[in-house]
Amino acid sequence: VALDGFELRVLRIPLVSPFTTSFGTETVREVIIVRALTADGDGWGEIVTGEAPLYSSEYTQGAWDAASRWLIPALLETPRIAAEDVSRILEPFKGHRMAKAGVELAVLDAALRAEGRPLAAYLGAERDRVPSGVSVGIQSDPARLVEVVRGYLDEGYVRIKLKIKPGRDIADTAAVREAFGDIPLQVDANSAYTLADIETLAGLDPFDLLLIEQPLQEDDIVDHATLARRVRTPICLDESIVSLKAATDALALGSTSVINIKAGRVGGYLEAVAIHDLCREAGIPVWCGGMVETGIGRAANAALAALPGFTLPGDVSASSRFYHRDIVTEPAVLEDGHVRVPTGPGIGVDIDHAALEEFTVARETVRR
Numbered sequence: 413v414a415l416d417g418f419e420l421r422v423l424r425i426p427l428v429s430p431f432t433t434s435f436g437t438e439t440v441r442e443v444i445i446v447r448a449l450t451a452d453g454d455g456w457g458e459i460v461t462g463e464a465p466l467y468s469s470e471y472t473q474g475a476w477d478a479a480s481r482w483l484i485p486a487l488l489e490t491p492r493i494a495a496e497d498v499s500r501i502l503e504p505f506k507g508h509r510m511a512k513a514g515v516e517l518a519v520l521d522a523a524l525r526a527e528g529r530p531l532a533a534y535l536g537a538e539r540d541r542v543p544s545g546v547s548v549g550i551q552s553d554p555a556r557l558v559e560v561v562r563g564y565l566d567e568g569y570v571r572i573k574l575k576i577k578p579g580r581d582i583a584d585t586a587a588v589r590e591a592f593g594d595i596p597l598q599v600d601a602n603s604a605y606t607l608a609d610i611e612t613l614a615g616l617d618p619f620d621l622l623l624i625e626q627p628l629q630e631d632d633i634v635d636h637a638t639l640a641r642r643v644r645t646p647i648c649l650d651e652s653i654v655s656l657k658a659a660t661d662a663l664a665l666g667s668t669s670v671i672n673i674k675a676g677r678v679g680g681y682l683e684a685v686a687i688h689d690l691c692r693e694a695g696i697p698v699w700c701g702g703m704v705e706t707g708i709g710r711a712a713n714a715a716l717a718a719l720p721g722f723t724l725p726g727d728v729s730a731s732s733r734f735y736h737r738d739i740v741t742e743p744a745v746l747e748d749g750h751v752r753v754p755t756g757p758g759i760g761v762d763i764d765h766a767a768l769e770e771f772t773v774a775r776e777t778v779r780r
């Protein structure tokens with residue numbers, strides 16, 4: 413595509429209910445939307461950072477600065493680029509993978525829309541809908557958690573993921589198992605534990621969980637290998653897998669037997685496919701994680717989750733799980749426990765410009 417510039421917007425979108433993880437409670441999603449302005453038409457991407465660097469080291473203002481002062485100017489130096497050139501051009505800039513992923517998706521969307529080609533087909537999707545799991549925040553107490561889980565099961569979600577942290581792990585998991593029997597169930601600690609907690613984590617084994625997600629430090633691979641030798645439940649890494657190289661290292665050390673793939677965390681959808689291919693070759697199942705995306709990232713995630721190696725239900729929930737109003741005209745909906753893979757060109761969804769305006773709190777256009 414021939415890039416004329418990019419428009420960056422910071423959006424603040426209220427959540428339908430507070431979302432509590434081991435690192436805090438969110439009531440508003442602050443996210444950056446990227447619009448690629450090209451001679452062939454617009455493309456849309458999403459930078460999935462949080463307001464504060466609590467999930468990883470990236471955060472909204474930092475991503476905004478990296479994108480507007482370094483990443484976008486580097487891309488604008490080249491008159492015509494292909495989406496496959498973006499990561500190479502941005503490689504000299506270290507880290508800032510969520511910022512890179514959002515910019516790359518905008519370029520990829522513009523190119524594919526111009527070609528009339530769906531992202532799903534481009535990535536190698538083999539399904540037209542994906543099973544939908546849901547991520548459940550930490551509640552006031554286990555009894556309340558059971559009621560929240562009941563609501564999601566009634567909506568048809570096929571897999572439940574519970575956020576846990578020290579002191580809110582065993583009793584919460586036991587209450588959900590007690591209430592609903594052998595439903596597909598997993599937990600996500602967001603790095604809240606250390607090897608000192610190894611016996612607590614082993615205490616989750618009796619619940620026959622699908623996996624324990626990212627129990628230890630967000631940049632650890634070695635201790636997760638030690639933990640994996642002590643607990644029976646499969647260890648799944650999220651935060652630690654920041655690239656194809658990190659995935660290669662984690663598999664080599666036996667740190668993980670399942671990987672949560674998030675395009676934003678690893679620097680883009682092309683890197684995400686490379687990790688999918690590595691894991692498929694190694695017989696390691698993967699699933700598509702979520703970063704509370706708007707309909708833009710959610711549509712792209714549905715396409716990614718439809719690749720053959722994505723054999724476990726992911727966190728591609730209905731838009732209504734988080735938002736009263738989305739910024740796309742066809743928000744993701746749950747149909748018989750599944751979310752459809754968009755079939756239109758590019759990410760396959762159109763922007764609801766009124767909603768985009770309503771939630772925009774800052775904007776900047778960076779031109780050639």
Ligand SMILES: CSCC[C@@H](NC(=O)CCC(=O)O)C(=O)O
Nearest residue numbers: 547602701702703704705727729
């Ligand atoms: C604000 S928490 C975002 C990271 C978290 N994401 C989820 O729990 C899923 C959120 C979603 O369904 O988009 C994770 O560590 O997997």
Ligand SMILES: [Mg+2]
Nearest residue numbers: 600625626650
């Ligand atoms: Mg996680």
